[in-house]
Amino acid sequence: MQRRWVGKGIPSIVAAEKVTGKMVFGTDFALPGMLYGKVLRSTVPHARIKRIDTTKAERLLGVKAVITGADCPEHKYTVAGQPVADMTILAREKVYYVGDEVAAVAAISEDIAEEALELIEVEYEELPAVFDPEEAMKEGAPILHEELGSNIASHLDFVRGDPDEGFASSDAIVEGHFETQMVHQCYLEPHGAVAAWSGSGKLTMWIPTQSATLCRMTYAKALGLDPKDVRIIQLPLGGAFGGKLEYKLHPIVALLAKKAGAPVKLVNSRRDEFLAGTPRVPMKFYVRLGGKKDGTFTAKEMRIIAGNGAYTYYAPPILVSAATRHDCLYRIKNIRTKAWAVYTNQPATSCFRGFGNPQSHFAFESTIDMLAHELGIDPLEIRLRNASQSGDVTAHGWKMYSVGLTDCLKKSAEALGWEEKKKNKKPYRGVGIASCLHVSGNRSFLPFFDGSGAMVRVDGDCHVTVYSGEPDVGQGLRTTFAQIAAEELGIPPWDIEVALVDTEISPHGLGTYADRATTLGGNAVRIAAMDAKRQLRETAAQILGIAAGEISFGDGMFYSSDDPERKVSLAETARKASYLRGGAPIVGHGTFIPPDVVMIDPKTKYGNISCAYPFAVHAVEVEVDPETGNVKVLKFAAAHDLGYAINPLASEGQIEGGGTQGIGYALREELVTGSLGTENASFRAYEIPRASEMPEFVPILVESNDPNGPYGAKGLGEPALNATAAAIANAIFDAVGIRVTRIPVTPERMLNLLNEKLKTEGKPLSSG
Template structure:
């Protein structure tokens, strides 16, 4: 077996040994350094741009303005509001105006300093609700009232539900901007040739969608754009499609050399594409027995100055949580709003975690009013296996009731009534998807190629992307179980639109189920073909099992099988390609449909201790119970949950990307507080396993559902500890302290 197949670049051992080469580690002969001149204004008219002095700087190879570039409208969603560089107006602080490529970083910086831009400042709008008001500055002239998208969802008889309600709780809740906090900086390397077109090395986990977007921006056919994905040093939603990629490509086209742009942390954070901040007006009604009879929601989402993946966040907010409970009737209105803030995008949880912060908080308030145990209230209203939910999700498997009972047991939920002052236990539940049909209505499956190498090793190629979540290890394990060979004999390859099969990419928690099903199909087909090959060579009595051909007690290795095949097929390797197409339904215009092959569920309990003198919250215990079907790789699955708990602790208790009048006020890792080891509680993770019929080896997803309940669980624990409900994330020490003063 080759040494190459023993260690993939995505392997932990390679990372620990410093052998993994991230984008920052890649360099090409003659490579130039790229830099971007950005707007200092949140909203301004560009009166003039003078780059003549910048062009004269020694070592400068290219200086570009909008006049030098195509002017196609493009973007990653149906809202085509991107440009390559700003021409007439800038719409946020950090908007890209001039691009420079030079021999050195110093030369590029010197050229930036010599760019002269004359601005006419314009009034800005920074609050999404204000942006919808008459007379608000209009960011995009073709979009009325700064509202690129409105979602309206209605099921059942809302007015009848209101008449039945004995208890009504709700209020205005806020979820904030959160910086994804990836260790690897944002960047790209690009090259151009007349024959091949654009090649971009970029840590994107949706490279095929990025290829489509970037080709449209330059007016090129897709086969003239190639995206190569190096190992990704963290993303959590930040590294889908980015303007820095196309700017590097534009500079490479102009200079006819490789151009590398790596943003420093300050530049990244002032132009960061953080979690979409949301304002929720929510109301839930229950009858006297605690049965939910309606839920009503209005949400305002801040897209910033242009659209990235915020539309999908809004549609998720308006629908996903409705599929956990039997609400009776629901009505949701969602507004996506342009503002003069830096554009926002998705982050782990994709709107579901934000919505559940509000929903789970309100449910606890209902339980308090009814003098009912919050766990029992949830058990009275949750969905069950075999149900079809309000919006059409078909639940072939659902063990949410078992999750709640188990997390009560593990956490000692019975202690809740006897905890000392300023200690609290909070519960929250969650659902998610394993891929989502509406992410790309044209196709939502996955393709895998599996190949028998000459030395007997197996290669698997996929269009899905490894970004540290353990996808490659999961795919290797799926193939190894089917073929009966060690995982170490399987090398999983991905991340090159010019070499590997098409894939939607790693988003919507789709990689395990979508890509895993394709790998499973390919491995099963390979096993069947190897059995045929064994019989063709050895006779009808031969078989293939446990990674070898077998006849009358004699075994023949995979390398021997590879030789037999090559001898019969002109030296070609045995290769099989399979595509998995899920049995899902695209949600209709009313958002009704069955968009995922299966749905994971979770129940979490957090225990907190609040210091009444400072308001500081310490999460001192955490219990997470998950229904994610068959767990393929338990170590990696637990790692996903523990990482999500850490992210949730940071989000709820400290993290906040502060923006005032469009300006990021804490653009450094020193000022943007993220949790460290001492902030983490002792956490216990438990999986209620059961084979789902639609997942590979029976699996469902876990990556995002692991975070979804965390904000609600911690918020409910704080409310239990203090008697004060927090309505705006983060529930920082200052906010908690102020709430305690208002007795």
């Protein structure tokens, strides 16, 4: 079917606001009479708080409120859907990491608030601390949350098929140990929020958030309020990447505003971000993989030890994701997995684009290359032999309606020049390939609900506004939703507004994570637009005096199917519809509940968690500098099965941006933390990729047309970096014959590896 507005790479409908500086971001938002907040953070990694004295701070001219743990509700809370409540809004008895929130101040300026922080006296009784999750699991390790009895925040243990039999039947078995690091999302806009209380005790918060719904749910619990007394208004986000879900800054600013009796704004400094953000969950992997001579995978075993950090945010479901998803890439039936998320005296780890998958794909896709090497099979070939196919039900019970993995493998390899580069190998250069998959919505994220709602409002002037509960996080969701409504209503997308999320107005939507917004939210918007059109068609039927069923629609006109000259425009129909309803607008409603998905079994983690699974393959060429150890990505071909590209321009942007984050993850980025907290807490010390470092980038869109996606569309944003680190590690092996087991592969680490190899082999490196 010919489509007019979806499938077109139209520029963002809100880009003009952004290029002119008119867009009001979270950090730009202000209210009259607003105060400015700042947070005092723990300077020690683990301690009892013996005394806090805020007297001097309270006396400072311009200070309007000082709060400590004593001003916070006593009960503990956690983020939405997680079983273990282990946080208070500010520390009450103990601090658990350097950066932990101890006190906060609201003053008439940020400078005065900062000055007041220095006047707060805190006396700590230091306790032994632990930073390595594997150490934290051991008998005798310091326990963070004594009431929980151990440092284990979550534990998985499951078996599929018969792994022992699988390994016994293998022609080759390889084993690997891999480590991944903590990295920060590094959205350019730091966390921030404004809070204000009404005279009747109702809280309103303006937050640049990925999920107004989760914020309301969690902060109502944290503050001991009825959710109906909490209103969250989403502001445009200057980047999120998983890092802008629930965050302690938000309830802190609410408490400050309450105590000060005035609106308060609180914005993190970049140092606050690096010290006390919610970085990616670091993981250690022990992997075994068996295969037959022909490359068929026979069995896989994996142990994962993950750093949960000081509090439980989303590390437990991230661990489930890391432990299961990559198993569904290939037809592998015999699996044994054990995994732990372990408390450490470090920042609470949580969501970052990929949700555990960049970690586990690095480990698993590296192990696959080791097996390919052992069996003498080309890394591309071994993946093609095992790749999941449409219609498969995987070892974890996932129902794969559309699988474009084989296409992605072939197209990325072709675009990179795999065959040619393998044949004509150049010194210190190598090629690597890695696959990944993701979800489009994760049913197991929250026990009680998944789905998305939308409203499409058409007023008497035929002005169309889309309301969804899923926020645009900068990836272009508002444009996607406008295109979908445009397609159904025959109006150009730039004439359609897509509202920011407001919990008082917008339909319920869990938010923009788990690659769910386009697939679930997009379906809901499409259904709502169709519902609006159905209502308009009924009015057109009244105007034309013919039955609604005999009316066709095209080019902005309702017309008689039998006599196209009998017609009325959409605009005229909208006007008439509004008059007929006493001025009320047409409101189309849409809901989408992902079909055929289940809450996974709490013990075995078995079950179909998503209605559509996107796939991707990254193929890269790297060059290793033997003098400096610097690894440069020369070419990057990324083929993504996104189901259907509603906006190819924005889709390419997701792939290029995600891949670039993947390069940073693989080669540069690492939060260096320990007893002093984050030691590299600035963009100078924590390097993210810059323009000059970018490779030749080839984004490839593979359309497998998923039956559950809107027009066939699946998720895209997260897989955009899931496979990158593995592809780069595999390319390094191809270049210099060194199996990288720990990321990031900084020049220093690479040089050490090169020198070790030189020592063991006693001759200059023959470049792979």
